[in-house]
Amino acid sequence: MALLLAILIAFILYPVLSVLSVSLSDDQSNLTLLHFANFFRRPLFREALWNTLWSGLLVVVFSAVLALPLAYVLARYEFRGKLLLQTAATLPLVIPPFVGAVALQLILGRSGVVNLLLLDWFDLSIPFMEGLTGVVLVQTLHFFPFILLNTVVSLANIDSSLEEAAQNLGCHGLRLFRRVTLPLMLPGFIAGSLLTFIRAIDDLGTPLMLNYKNLLAPQAYLRITTIGMDDVDGYVVCVALVVLSLAALLAARKYLSLAEYATLQRAAPVTRRLQGKTMVIVWLVIVLVLGISLLPHIGIAVLSFAKVWSFTLLPSTYTLGNYHEILFRVPHFVINTLIYTLLAAALDIVLGATIAFLLLRTRVPGRNVLDAIATMPLAIPGVVLAVGYLRVFHGWDFPGVGGPLTSSWLILVIAYTMRRLPYTVRACYAALQQVHVSLEESAQNLGANRFRTFIKITLPMIGGGLIAGGLIAFITSCVELASTIMLVPRIELGPISYGIYLYMQSPLGRGAGAALGVVAILLVSAGTYLTHRVFGGRAGSAFRI
């Protein structure tokens, strides 16, 4: 318990507090709000703050527009190809947004396929990918499944008799949706939206890839990496990010606790069969939405086989050289990723299971503090955690590492572990909660001691949950860029996300970067597939908070 608390404080709480303290103290380390006053006085930062809020909001709104119709169809109708749709709807999640950004550049960018065609046919071009538009577009296509999955779950949890009672009293159609269904699904939908907002403002890779810097996350990154660790403004930007995420997280929690009430245990909602004209309309919508959201996948796959691809519709020459490059010439990106993420996932399972056990099965004082700290990373953007680590662990030798922690690859494993800890804690908590204490007590009553009870009863029942928790940590760590690019000590210690970022900097490296992107997609897909297997039909719950 003490050790656990020490770990969490050292790697979560203290780094964040040190960021906060830098932003709040002057040269003589007195408390001051001067830096924040300066922040709001500078047009650049005011604009970054405004842009962050505005783009986050737009991403949520557009995602909702994409997700809501699909969610309703998925939750309420039976039709051929539903399984296909369910699977396809989670595909945007397997492509890291910054990889998607590159792919979309190729298709929708200034010299991308679409604009080349438009130029050819109508002599005009549409700046899909310029500035904030590009960021919003990429993030929308990546994040809308979050809202989709959350909404499907809350729709599916509405007891069918609640809607039937309304019909029985004379209410139907759109009125029924507005008066009963919508209010009941709203908490889940709003929570999903707020989580999307948090993810969107946390995303550093997309703006960097699109070379759009006037958002909070890239501002923090640029301040710290170009001006230096002592630049106070960087810290202030970090605190602004945390405040935004924290507000969104608290709001999400409030709404989710409201959501509990709608889930009665009885009758599952009635699903209707889709037929005739509606069927055709629904399929048109599906094809349109999924077609657009799968564009990045196609783009990146094509690019990974391209030798040269610029100012032409499709690559002019194809090659396998990109894969040769990343698998045989510089295989360490892939290898590093596997080592770091699997290690982080394993650590997360151990920490998550222990915390869940302490919370549910003991009355140790301070376990709520533990829970609170373990949940914090949800509201700590990757940039901020990385800045905190650099601040705290730079310049002194960490025992057992033989140098500062920031010069070792371990810092990446730690960052990944802490970033994903909330997910694993939740997965383990949910799994352990399913095991009623009486199940363990009856084993003990029949003569099994604590250890054998755990091995024979508890572990088999929570095993799936633990593995799922680890898989979520694995999937998301594979494509973690924000903290990675700030914390990688040397190039040869970088994981895939770092490799992609490096390759994408030069036009010649884009093919190899895309090949790495394909590898990342495959890793995430494998992880997602396994999660689905473990969670069974309730895969959506893996992405809920």
Add this chain to the structure above:
Amino acid sequence: MQAAEVRLEKVGKRYGDQWVVRNVDLHVQHGEFFTLLGPSGCGKTTLLRIIAGFAQPDEGLVCIDGQTVNQMPPWRRNVGLVFQSYALWPHLTVFDNVAFGLRERKVPRDEISRRVRAALEQVDLKGTEGRRPSQLSGGQQQRVALARTLVIQPRVLLLDEPLSNLDAKLRVEMRLELQILQRDLGLTTIYVTHDQEEALALSTRIAVINQGQIVQHGEPRAIYEQPCNDFVASFIGQANLLPATVDEVLDHSLRVTMENGVTIKIAMPPMPSMPSAAAPFQPGEAVRLSVRPEAIQLSDGGDQASDGKRIAGKIVASAYQGAFVEYEIAVAGKTFKARVGNPKGKTLYRRGDEVSLNFAAEDLVVVPKTLE
């Protein structure tokens, strides 16, 4: 609104190739309290949902007040359904829950307010208007659900096991209130339950349903005293079923031989509640004699030879319940149930005691054998 009559004609419903309701004919009269009674999974709730419009029959007609409503959507039928789970909307207050149907009917504001208050008063819930359903007890939620349905003055009231989520004492209280309310309002009511006591106590008529079909319908007393087969005999109350063979079919009686070789003559009253399809008994047919536990008298000593009137047995278990004592008695490898009322001052038998069983021929009912 005027209470309506409900008629089902040859109604059938299947899921896949499994019939959950089959060939059901029903006629529920104006103002009647009609109960669909059967074990869980027998199709009774499906029948109710067919009447409310939430399930489409694959065969047959559903008529309310002479109008065929097969094609009418649930929201236009004006039949009030009280759900087993109550289905109160958690995002609305008690007032808004009850007012829901009135708002759908575009009733003026002040009239809504007046009628909702009256409905809540009717179910004894004055003063809870502003609360959320989750702040009410189970019994109160039940009343809100009832008020929400009654306030729209439905043509027919449909109740789906409304008392099953209440504790035993509350259930009996609510049962009485429900009965008074229904009589006062004169509402045609169709009530679904698996609790035979509830059905007997509340109903003007009962339809016993098994495996999707109506096995017998009639007044509670006829169902209990003249069960049409061994399923009804053992499902409504308890019954001792004795195997026997028909010797002779007479005008208004039967001569049957029991397994122990004793032959008796049993009167056969006309049974209007029997399905017309039920065939008359044939000589040589294997039947069951049903005798209720409370019709059995016990006396000391089982060792004297059985003489046709008496059967020797041995007490296997006894349960003293205050108002009566229940015995299980082993007779020639079978178990009999007997219930001796008002035990005050009588001998209480214990496990192992030898007794003899005695019952009058009038208390025997011959029923066709349908169960194994």
